Amino acid sequence: MITELNPLLTYPRLRLRTPTFGVQFKVATGLTIRAINRRGKFLWFTFDSDVALVSHLGMSGQYKIQDIGAADEKHLRVRYTLKSGRGRGAESELRFVDQRTFGWSAISELHDGVPDLVRTIALDIFDPNFDLEATVKKITKKNSEIKRVILDQSVMSGVGNIYADESLWLAKIHPRTPAQSLTPKKIKKLLDSIQDVMSQALVEGGTSFDALYIRVNGESGYFDRALQAYGRENEPCSRCKTPIARIAFAGRSSHFCPHCQPVRI
DNA sequence: CATAGATCCTGTATGC
DNA sequence: TGCATACAGGATCTAT
Numbered sequence: 001m002i003t004e005l006n007p008l009l010t011y012p013r014l015r016l017r018t019p020t021f022g023v024q025f026k027v028a029t030g031l032t033i034r035a036i037n038r039r040g041k042f043l044w045f046t047f048d049s050d051v052a053l054v055s056h057l058g059m060s061g062q063y064k065i066q067d068i069g070a071a072d073e074k075h076l077r078v079r080y081t082l083k084s085g086r087g088r089g090a091e092s093e094l095r096f097v098d099q100r101t102f103g104w105s106a107i108s109e110l111h112d113g114v115p116d117l118v119r120t121i122a123l124d125i126f127d128p129n130f131d132l133e134a135t136v137k138k139i140t141k142k143n144s145e146i147k148r149v150i151l152d153q154s155v156m157s158g159v160g161n162i163y164a165d166e167s168l169w170l171a172k173i174h175p176r177t178p179a180q181s182l183t184p185k186k187i188k189k190l191l192d193s194i195q196d197v198m199s200q201a202l203v204e205g206g207t208s209f210d211a212l213y214i215r216v217n218g219e220s221g222y223f224d225r226a227l228q229a230y231g232r233e234n235e236p237c238s239r240c241k242t243p244i245a246r247i248a249f250a251g252r253s254s255h256f257c258p259h260c261q262p263v264r265i
Numbered sequence: 266c267a268t269a270g271a272t273c274c275t276g277t278a279t280g281c
Numbered sequence: 282t283g284c285a286t287a288c289a290g291g292a293t294c295t296a297t
Binding site for chain 1: 267268273274
């Protein structure tokens, strides 16, 4: 049970997302957490209430359970006091820590079990209700390049820049290929690759491309050792030895093998 | 409506 | 050595 919430009001990004931040969070005070849900990179806590506590980790956000009175993390953003159902006092703290401050939290109304803030986010590929055929159809209708499309969280959620590059490499598709030029079969291959890449990344504990991106226990994820394209500019492709190329694209870096992933329009 | 670019931020790496 | 600049990332906002 959350018995007390002490949001740090000096965090402008949280205020940006929720102008009435302090007032909003009092809504959740004293509520019992019933479930923690996820869709793509969004997560939310549900209670016996018609609102949810929604959060996004951004790039560097973490939720940590700490003992009461443990030293504050340098980038502590929100502190929640937790109490078990039958306990008398506060037993621990739930803390939202975020260095890059792209993460956020907010109270959002639930409709049909989905918070308003998550309504525009498509299901992710691991969702039991993920509709493969519908997603393929959606992708073929996009008048944009394939990498932009798979990063579009309203088409399918959960894929970020690193796993987009890795999946495109695995499926042998150039990131700038027009989505409309891909056959349904090829798109299915790409979705399969996304599932493979992300499953493996989960096993390895994610990607720690520098010391800032670590797991809550302080350890690095090991998936960076399995990366085939991302961050490997000028290094040989493991399939054909052609140097991996990097292009600036959609405000991001895209890494790909010019030989295995030819441009075809 | 659909799409593309700018934008928020901070720690790290690079260049002069 | 110190300083300035570039860069990384996700999703929203704004412009077209």
